[in-house]
Amino acid sequence: MNILLEEQGLRDGLQTLPTLVPLEIKVAWVHRLIEAGLKRIQVASFVHPRLVPQMADAEALFAQLGRRSDVVLSALVLNQKGVVRAIDAGVQHLAISLSASETHSLKNTRMTLAAAKVDFRENLRLAQQHHITVRAGIQCAFGCRYEGQIDPQHVLDLVKHHADAGANEIALADSTGMANPRQLKTLMEQVLDVAGDLPVSLHLHNTENKGLANVYAGLEAGVRQFDTAFGGLGGCPFIKNATGNIATEDTVHLLHQMGYETGLDLKKLASLSQDIAQFLEMPLPGALYKLMQEPIQVC
Amino acid sequence: MNILLEEQGLRDGLQTLPTLVPLEIKVAWVHRLIEAGLKRIQVASFVHPRLVPQMADAEALFAQLGRRSDVVLSALVLNQKGVVRAIDAGVQHLAISLSASETHSLKNTRMTLAAAKVDFRENLRLAQQHHITVRAGIQCAFGCRYEGQIDPQHVLDLVKHHADAGANEIALADSTGMANPRQLKTLMEQVLDVAGDLPVSLHLHNTENKGLANVYAGLEAGVRQFDTAFGGLGGCPFIKNATGNIATEDTVHLLHQMGYETGLDLKKLASLSQDIAQFLEMPLPGALYKLMQEPIQVC
Numbered sequence: 085m086n087i088l089l090e091e092q093g094l095r096d097g098l099q100t101l102p103t104l105v106p107l108e109i110k111v112a113w114v115h116r117l118i119e120a121g122l123k124r125i126q127v128a129s130f131v132h133p134r135l136v137p138q139m140a141d142a143e144a145l146f147a148q149l150g151r152r153s154d155v156v157l158s159a160l161v162l163n164q165k166g167v168v169r170a171i172d173a174g175v176q177h178l179a180i181s182l183s184a185s186e187t188h189s190l191k192n193t194r195m196t197l198a199a200a201k202v203d204f205r206e207n208l209r210l211a212q213q214h215h216i217t218v219r220a221g222i223q224c225a226f227g228c229r230y231e232g233q234i235d236p237q238h239v240l241d242l243v244k245h246h247a248d249a250g251a252n253e254i255a256l257a258d259s260t261g262m263a264n265p266r267q268l269k270t271l272m273e274q275v276l277d278v279a280g281d282l283p284v285s286l287h288l289h290n291t292e293n294k295g296l297a298n299v300y301a302g303l304e305a306g307v308r309q310f311d312t313a314f315g316g317l318g319g320c321p322f323i324k325n326a327t328g329n330i331a332t333e334d335t336v337h338l339l340h341q342m343g344y345e346t347g348l349d350l351k352k353l354a355s356l357s358q359d360i361a362q363f364l365e366m367p368l369p370g371a372l373y374k375l376m377q378e379p380i381q382v383c
Numbered sequence: 384m385n386i387l388l389e390e391q392g393l394r395d396g397l398q399t400l401p402t403l404v405p406l407e408i409k410v411a412w413v414h415r416l417i418e419a420g421l422k423r424i425q426v427a428s429f430v431h432p433r434l435v436p437q438m439a440d441a442e443a444l445f446a447q448l449g450r451r452s453d454v455v456l457s458a459l460v461l462n463q464k465g466v467v468r469a470i471d472a473g474v475q476h477l478a479i480s481l482s483a484s485e486t487h488s489l490k491n492t493r494m495t496l497a498a499a500k501v502d503f504r505e506n507l508r509l510a511q512q513h514h515i516t517v518r519a520g521i522q523c524a525f526g527c528r529y530e531g532q533i534d535p536q537h538v539l540d541l542v543k544h545h546a547d548a549g550a551n552e553i554a555l556a557d558s559t560g561m562a563n564p565r566q567l568k569t570l571m572e573q574v575l576d577v578a579g580d581l582p583v584s585l586h587l588h589n590t591e592n593k594g595l596a597n598v599y600a601g602l603e604a605g606v607r608q609f610d611t612a613f614g615g616l617g618g619c620p621f622i623k624n625a626t627g628n629i630a631t632e633d634t635v636h637l638l639h640q641m642g643y644e645t646g647l648d649l650k651k652l653a654s655l656s657q658d659i660a661q662f663l664e665m666p667l668p669g670a671l672y673k674l675m676q677e678p679i680q681v682c
Contacts, residue, residue: 264640265599293589293615293633293670297596300564316592327670334592341563371592371626 087344088309089332090124090285091117093360095160096329097317098138099129103364107141111148113356117314118155120352126158126179126311130166146173158219162193167207171214178211179255180204181221182246184239185228205249212250220251221287226271227262236271243278253283255311258298261291261327265301272305285309288330290316290369295330296338303342310335315357315368331370333357351376386643387608388631389423389584390416392659394459395628396616397437398428402663406440410447412655416613417454419651425457425478425610429465445472457518461492466506470513477510478554479503480520481545483538484527504548511549519550520586525570526561535570542577552582554610557597560590560626564600571604584608587629589615589668594629595637602641609634614656614667630669632656650675 094113098105110127117125127149133140142159149157151174158177161167170178182200183189189197208218222242227234239256246254256275258268268286276284286302288295288310299310312335318328333353339346350372357373367374393412397404409426416424426448432439441458448456450473457476460466469477481496481503482488488496507517521541526533538555545553555574557567567585575583585601587594587609598609611634617627632652638645649671656672666673 264637265596266641290592291670292636292674293630294595294637296593297564297599297637300596300599331592337591338563338593338596342565371590375591 085344086308087303087339087346088124088285089122089335089346089348090126090158090309090311091122091314091332092126092287092311092329093117093314093317093332095126095129095139096311097313097315099136100319101138101317101364104138105363107144107148109363110141110145113314113360114145114149114157116352116356118152119349120356121346121348122155123347124156124158124177126160129160129162130169130173131160131162143169143173146175151176156217161207163203164207164210167210171211171216175216177217177219179219179221180207180211181223181255181257182242183223183228184234184242185224185231187230188224188228191230201245208249208251212252217252219253219255219285220246220249221255221257222246223257223259225256225263226258226268227260229260229262236274239271240274240278243275247279247282251282253285254279255285255287257287259287259289261289261294263288263298264294265297268298269301269305272302272307276306283309285311287311289318290327290330291319293327296334299330299335299338300342303344312336314353314360314370315373316370317360317368327369331357331368331372333372333376334370337372384643385607386602386638386645387423387584388421388634388645388647389425389457389608389610390421390613390631391425391586391610391628392416392613392616392631394425394428394438395610396612396614398435399618400437400616400663403437404662406443406447408662409440409444412613412659413444413448413456415651415655417451418648419655420645420647421454422646423455423457423476425459428459428461429468429472430459430461442468442472445474450475455516460506462502463506463509466509470510470515474515476516476518478518478520479506479510480522480554480556481541482522482527483533483541484523484530486529487523487527490529500544507548507550511551516551518552518554518584519545519548520554520556521545522556522558524555524562525557525567526559528559528561535573538570539573539577542574546578546581550581552584553578554584554586556586558586558588560588560593562587562597563593564596567597568600568604571601571606575605582608584610586610588617589626589629590618592626595633598629598634598637599641602643611635613652613659613669614672615669616659616667626668630656630667630671632671632675633669636671 316331612628615630
């Protein structure tokens, strides 16, 4: 059985780093990810360069990478301005999302959920008018650091909202790592029901060390698409000491061990994460790229 | 539903550390673990002090802690000499084990599995003659760094061997973190069948970031006892960069989130791990004790 991983290290991994990664380095990393077998890579977000300096070169990055038929290069946008920039940059796959938490929506976008829904539908329509595939996301789908638990029925309503709005794909995010596997499995079974034929993916973080437990629970529910980041880079800008996304290599290793196919070369991925850790001059949270640095000697 | 955690930070966590932890510090940590609600704590191993200097004070530690009715204080032994020392120290609960891997057995104990079985039964009998409860372990139950996969039927045969020998409990260990949740769930369902009324526990490491995924799979299979270590301390002396045991706090948080009861106070556990990290002057691999160091502000 095939699992699709979307590599988000260049966007979610880098966005909070103090060190700016030069354009030519990003391009080289994308090429190595493609070489390792990635079929979908989120390479940038079109957000205000003052707020996220790491993403200031989004247009330049898409220009350098060019249009490709062998891999989907995706971007994240937060508002109409972002959609327009993405259209101008020739992006073909966009992630646009809403938060399931009213408080988070207000703090993050200064919009109530009702207003954010209207905005979301306009952005989706605009992108699709320009032949962009839209992955419609739901943030805080499994909990919110402000509100705590999120009503599962509310999340299901948002999935239906996204489907009715014409989204091409659905994505549920747990960017603060609050989900637990039992809760996630139950909700994802229902989400897959509501989503029908639409592909559904999970964006999971390892903040509370439950990342791969939630991958396993997602697989048990029938999810076949996951976001990952090289070396587990990333984190939450608001939680000190938080670890990041689930690591691409760790996830691939888990999937291969359980008999799933990913089309990905674990050695090449681990080697890239080793080089990225060296470039960033810091250890990344992932386990496998460290374990694979030298052959394991004994039991 | 209640889950029993056995805290192994003082034994499996400390045994490979270069810094010796003084006796009075160990005693203080044990008292704080009891205060946090732990009902079973493995506080030492009776092994050669030259091989594991951290455990040289095993007798002194048991003497200091005294006999207690509110908590089981356990120890690990590897051979007859260890059993005799444990008897003399008044230990009431011992962990004795075999390796499911012939190669690991030969390298670790210089005994074939057949010879190790004979030795195991003699040690078990000797301990039980002195009214010691014996937890009979199986090392490398889910894979071996030398041999790779381990035949599940071989593991089931060893469970039966331990039960037939009169063991009071069964424990399966994945000290190198090779288990994957699907494999573990399948095997543990069968193990619980073979073990019948005997309590069965899992000793899991987070080496490949799958620790809590395997806890979840174990719970799904029906396992109700797990070993953990404060802050996720520990690791494999033979694997460089390996992270350690599953962290007590992380596991407790996962269990509470999923509706299980542990009788444990997460705040007290996290506070202890913070102090241990400070004492050892190094960050520990666990996530929760870091996240709980200051209130999480936003989503």
